[in-house]
Amino acid sequence: MNGGRYLVLTELFLPTKGGTAVWFDAVYRRLGGKATHIITADVPGAAEYDRGHPNTVHRLRLARHAWLRPASLPVYARLFAKGLALGLRHPFDAVHAGRVLPEGYVARLLARLLRRPLVIYAHGEEITGWRHPRRQRAMAATYRAADIVIANSDFTRDALIERGVDPERIEIIHPGVDLERFRPDYPTADLRRGLAIGEDQPLILSVGRLNLRKGFDQVIRMLPQLVRQGLDVHYAIAGIGEAEPDLKRLAAEQGVTDRVHFLGPVPAEDLPRWYCAADVFAMPNREIDGDTEGFGMVFVEAAACGTPALAGIAGGTGSAVADGVTGLRVDGTDTQAIAEALSRLLGDRELAARLAASARERACRELAWERVAERTAALHAEPATEVQG
Numbered sequence: 001m002n003g004g005r006y007l008v009l010t011e012l013f014l015p016t017k018g019g020t021a022v023w024f025d026a027v028y029r030r031l032g033g034k035a036t037h038i039i040t041a042d043v044p045g046a047a048e049y050d051r052g053h054p055n056t057v058h059r060l061r062l063a064r065h066a067w068l069r070p071a072s073l074p075v076y077a078r079l080f081a082k083g084l085a086l087g088l089r090h091p092f093d094a095v096h097a098g099r100v101l102p103e104g105y106v107a108r109l110l111a112r113l114l115r116r117p118l119v120i121y122a123h124g125e126e127i128t129g130w131r132h133p134r135r136q137r138a139m140a141a142t143y144r145a146a147d148i149v150i151a152n153s154d155f156t157r158d159a160l161i162e163r164g165v166d167p168e169r170i171e172i173i174h175p176g177v178d179l180e181r182f183r184p185d186y187p188t189a190d191l192r193r194g195l196a197i198g199e200d201q202p203l204i205l206s207v208g209r210l211n212l213r214k215g216f217d218q219v220i221r222m223l224p225q226l227v228r229q230g231l232d233v234h235y236a237i238a239g240i241g242e243a244e245p246d247l248k249r250l251a252a253e254q255g256v257t258d259r260v261h262f263l264g265p266v267p268a269e270d271l272p273r274w275y276c277a278a279d280v281f282a283m284p285n286r287e288i289d290g291d292t293e294g295f296g297m298v299f300v301e302a303a304a305c306g307t308p309a310l311a312g313i314a315g316g317t318g319s320a321v322a323d324g325v326t327g328l329r330v331d332g333t334d335t336q337a338i339a340e341a342l343s344r345l346l347g348d349r350e351l352a353a354r355l356a357a358s359a360r361e362r363a364c365r366e367l368a369w370e371r372v373a374e375r376t377a378a379l380h381a382e383p384a385t386e387v388q389g
Contacts, residue, residue: 004032004377007087007116008055009079009107010098011062013040015049017265018209019297020123023175023372024098029054030373037090039082058082072102079106087114094119094380100126101135104142117147119379124156124294124316127163131290140164148379152295153316171379174319176372177300177363181272184306184360188277191270195234195261202233202346205278205307207271207298210241213291215284215312215332217247222339223256231346238263238274275305279352280345285312286332296320299327300367303359308352310341326359 006028012018014025028036034056042059050057060078064071079102083095087110094117097107104120111118120143130136140163143149149165151157151172161167189199197203206216216237226233237247237260244262251260266274275281281302285293292315299309299320311317312332321327328345330337345352 004380005035005091005093006032006037006096007083007090007092007094007107007110007114008036008038008096008098009040009083009103009110010038010096011041011075011103012098013038013057015045016041016043019175020098022297026176026178026369027373027376030369031377035090037086037092039079039086058086075102076106079103080109083107083110084113087116092116097121099123100139100142104146105138108142108145111147117380118145119148119150120146121150121152122156122160123152124159125292127156127159128287128315129289129291150376150379153319155316155318156294171375172319173372173375174367175295175297175300176367176369177297177304179304179364179368182275182301182304182363183272184276184304186273186276186305188273191273191277195236197234200232202231202279203277204233204235204280204282204342204346205238205274205302206235206282207238207266207274207301208283210237210239210243210247211291212243212246213285213288213293213314215282215286215338216243217250218284218286218332218335218338219282219342220247220250220254220256220260221335222342223259224254225339226342226346227256227259229343229347231343233346234259234261236261236263236274236278238266238271240265272301272305275302275307278302278307280310280342281307282310282342283312283317284310284330284332284338284341285314285317287314293317300363303327303356304363304367306356306360308345308355308359310338310345321359322362325355326362327355 010024012021014021033054037056039058041062046059062075095107095111096119097104098121143165149170151170157170208214251257295316302309309321309327311321311329313329323329328341330341
């Protein structure tokens, strides 16, 4: 599929952790060869990671300074200077921005100067979570200036339209999954043995940054009820984050410390095996102070591994989990609904198997990274719309 020539501005790129960084690396390594230039942050391990990368990667020190107003002014300046220098030397087909701010704001200026189409990604969380009026105005104006905005879910598309973005300029492209890496045939007995969990004991898994909106606390609250129902259940949480002390304290308060296992930052090679080891993947997310889940790549990873999922109804998870088809969705603020859904998934093997099979089939049909890259490339398959001023 190589052949595209893109100037890509994204502060988030592997080896930085997170789904967004995975998304951009997976797509652009498939879209373009060395003619695609990625401008991104210099992070530990970057030099080794970039060695042999199919794209041309430029690393910048993108530091904020609290004494400046705005603190991110050096980030904007460095992105612009590097982008302009590259744009004057290389015949790019389009300018792509990984987020609306700061990358999209800078990309808007570059696209205008270079007279190239502008594409900006929208993830959802930034639209609902950024409350400062000045930032909201800058965000809305930048989105509206784009030739194309890539929305990761229907929820994100609706949020963009509410802020005045032309629906005709919005393309929904869901994040994808590496089907060679995430698959259902991994051996997992050693992982369960490491937690002293037998093959007949149900295991719930969560993966992600440990913050409360993802609903990990709600699962912990419901463990005692599940045990009283006769389910000898354990709960493994992969990830790190600011809520870890609160989650450990909650597990102690609920008397389930021996059933809650904090795995920390799981090595990349072991993550698919943990999905396979689990009977249910759970992230009953909820919105907290405008912070919500824009899509949820972890649901797609679980699906590719053949593990049924429980999601919340907040944000864009409906694009990742089809309720009753590829998993279950419940109100993440309703602990009883969470307990009932987990009980169904753990107690009804036929239901769990049907949901898992549908989820795996959809992941293979629609969400392989190759398919995501094809849809992204198709954005420029026709003559570009008039570049916005």
